[in-house]
Amino acid sequence: MIVRVSEAHVRDGLADEFLALLRELVASFPEQYDGLHRHDVLVDLADPSRVQYVSEWTDEAALVAYAGVDWRTQPVTFPDEERFLRQPLELRHFESDAEVGAPTSR
Secondary structure, eight states, X not given: XXXXXXXXXXXXXXXXXHHHHHHXXXXXXXXXXXXXXXXXXXXXXSOTTEEEEEEEXXXXXXXXXXXOTTTTTOOOOOTTGGGGBSSOOEEXXXXXXXXXXXXXXX
């Protein structure tokens, strides 16, 4: 599994509007994109202007179908997104550690 984290630093006063647009956009992603296992929108408790979209993908092919061949370096954005942002989106990818995420027996 590949975990993709896109972090936005939202301009003051625009967080609610940004979150509403982001939630609307990503709501249909599970039906649109094969290989998307789960996704979340996260808001930093200490700094609500920091918002992350975290998605977990089956493999690189699924990410290419979602984000294109430059998936490692190019974030997926929505129209006019830059007006909400203090700086460009930060994008990172992680490999999921299946052993850590495996259910434990008690």
